[in-house]
Amino acid sequence: MSGFALTLVLTGAVLHAIWNIVAKKAGGGASFVFLYGVVGIVGAAPLVAWVWARQPQHFDATMWIAAIASALIHVFYALVLQKAYRAADFAVVYPVARGSGPMLAVLIAFLLLGERPSLIGWLSVGSILTGLFASAGIAGLLRGQSSRRHLGVLWGLATGAFIASYTVVDGWAVKTLGMIPILFYTACLCIRVLLQAPFALFRMDDLRREWRVNRRAILLVGLLSLIAYSLVLFAVQYAPISYVAPVREISMLVGMFIGASLLHEEVKTSQIVGAAFMLAGVVGLAWA
Secondary structure, three states: OOHHHHHHHHHHHHHHHHHHHHHHHHOOOHHHHHHHHHHHHHHHHHHHHHHHHHOOOOOOHHHHHHHHHHHHHHHHHHHHHHHHHHHOOHHHHHHHHHHHHHHHHHHHHHHHOOOOOOHHHHHHHHHHHHHHHHHHOHHHHHHOOOHHHHHHHHHHHHHHHHHHHHHHHHHHHHHHOOOOHHHHHHHHHHHHHHHHHHHHHOOHHHHHHHHHHHHHHHHHHHHHHHHHHHHHHHHHOOOOHHHHHHHHOHHHHHHHHHHHHHOOOOOOHHHHHHHHHHHHHHHHHHHO
16 A cells, blocks of 8 residues: 555544544534535535546446445435434444444455455454454443443444445445546535435524534534545545555544543543554555
8 A cells, every 4th residue: 555545544534533523522413414515515616626627527327326326325324423423422333333334345345346455455454453343342342231332333333334335336436437536526425415405405494503503513524524535535546445444444543532532531441452453554554
């Protein structure tokens, strides 16, 4: 994995962790998701115009299918994620989702996209995934008696399934179909907002209240999520999905320590051990 691709993914991971913490603190629902999607479109518009002027790309039928599929998956992902954050603790939902997502994505990329990581690549991916699940404290969660923590695991796994799905679809669109990342992602954003619009616009009171209460969070999440995932899509052009997906989940490590400070959550020994495994995996992928 090249240093350039690694830098793109790690930067995206930090931004991803930040916007997830902002979203958790906001605790918004469908109106929140709709509004930050609109913000993302507005934020992307100048860059899209510049890219289109330099390198216009006309989508064929297959490209539109990829964009629509990605948009649908992202809508369900965003709604499930916000529901998960309302139902359980960030420290449970986030690491489980970010750990199960890349594990499934690597498996799908291997089975369906024909990616064949090197031995160092496999060991590094395994190290990152081991660190993710160690940090999540999966064994303790499964043995625990707290129904809220069990609920967090279930919601985290559901979120992870959507993460794996859109990771593979988006990687296929960018790598195989040759779609320009920012154009593809903005098209997906527009479709997502259109899909949500009928439900959101019929609840204008909710939209106004959400904007009034969480305006700053909506702006931050909309812009940071746009930048974070655009960086990942650019990275996919230079590295295999089976490498990018696990490295991207370093966001869980960042989120864990930021969350400990902002959300007043305890950092456990298992999380520190997990962090060491994840960092070792990232170093390994840099050489793979």
